Amino acid sequence: GKARNPRRSAADIQITALPELKIARHWYAQIDSTVLQQNVKRLDTAYKNFFEGRGFPRFKNRSNFMSFTYVMGVKLKGNKIYLPKLGQMRFHNSRSIPDGFTIKACTVRKRQNCWYISLRIEDKSVPEYSAKLRRNNPKVIGCDLGITKLVHLSDGYQIENPKFATNKKAKRTLKIRQRRVSRKVKGSKNRKKAAIRVGRFHQKIGNKRQSHQWKVANKIVSRNVDVIALEDLNISRMMRRCKVTTDKKAGRFLRNGQSRKKGLNRSISDAGWGELILKIEYLAVKQGKITIKINPKHSSQECRNCGHIDKSNRDGEKFMCVECGYHEHADIGAAKTIRDRVLTIVRGPGRETWC
Structure with missing residues (x-):
């Protein structure tokens, strides 16, 4: 049968310790909780890749930490976007979200000239599509x-x-x-x-x-x-x-x-x-x-x-x-x-x- 107390991963242990970290270091309370959780998961993935032989994780500091991800709480209205703990701000809506899609994640990236936002959206009602051959002798x-x-x-x-x-x-x-x-x-x-x-x-x-x-x-x-x-x-x-x-x-x-x-x-x-x-x-x-x-x-x-x-x-x-x-x-x-x-x-x- 299944184990009653499965072994938790290092990422899960660190995520459960985040509330204590916010008390010890009060400035962590100014960061959204999902952003902190995603950063811990990134670190866990980096070390998994290292143990599988894909290179040692690179240290991130203020100068080379270029992106962070929200998992919930992001809201869109016209050319304005609301990011938790940061508030509402204007942005250039280069591609509008179709009706019926929900925002699953939002990644904010810093580039040399400005900040960019990429959204991951989902609509469960859209069926999966796979292309098929239309004739016996295809070109x-x-x-x-x-x-x-x-x-x-x-x-x-x-x-x-x-x-x-x-x-x-x-x-x-x-x-x-x-x-x-x-x-x-x-x-x-x-x-x-x-x-x-x-x-x-x-x-x-x-x-x-x-x-x-x-x-x-x-x-x-x-x-x-x-x-x-x-x-x-x-x-x-x-x-x-x-x-x-x-x-x-x-x-x-x-x-x-x-x-x-x-x-x-x-x-x-x-x-x-x-x-x-x-x-x-x-x-x-x-x-x-x-x-x-x-x-x-x-x-x-x-x-x-x-x-x-x-x-x-x-x-x-x-x-x-x-x-x-x-x-x-x-x-x-x-x-x-x-x-x-x-x-x-x-x-x-x-x-x-x-x-």
Whole structure:
């Protein structure tokens, strides 16, 4: 049977001790109780991630504690919002809440230029929706993500990669502003002002990237297809540091290629593949289309004519099979291979693939 006194988690123990903490430290009474409870749960989640091998929790102080969450007591009326313990204040209502939805949580975030509010809403009367194939022979388009070009589609269309953070002008601007921060006295107001300028520049780059990704996702999803084939990428693993190599006799560190990989990691981070895939999946569900992730292993090294797999088949953006001499654009060929792998899942094995 069930245990009568189940073991409580560390978060539950700390939450029950909050009333005593408010008595000992009277300024805690000025903070809403749900905000304090959510902060304790954040800490508990951070340590769970640490014990599961996902990195050590980062200490939060006044300068880097940027958000807090309300679970109840938030009220909206027009362009005014009421936050417990803070009172009523005006805000820019960028997206009105539809009728029938209730507010489940409200997160307040501080950015470089102002404060932002994000609401989590729920309507239990709305049924769960899952997209389904509308016909027996669905149209499939394959997407190959890259750095030179952001997306290569299996129909031959290519989408440019603006490189918002890694272009020459952005790198130079960022270098100058970071240098200005390092030359200021630590703890001074001028150093904080210079750091804010660096943060605003990063925010500007992030806003540009977000806007561009929504446009790219709309271009892909709005095509006349039923299924969108995407790469199942492990981006965090792709951006890992190279293994350290040492000389066994001398004990010195040897070159492991990390200095070259650092530039590649920055380009991958700037491309924002993970966020782009999430946006494509979101828009596809809204339009009743299906997205399927497939393993992209050897997709750009496999010959589409004879099936031979070899690293030497590819030279940059050129593909030429060393076995049969078949040639085409390497990344577009990879997008076609991804599309064909999804076709075998959707249509079943033994069907013809597209050319």
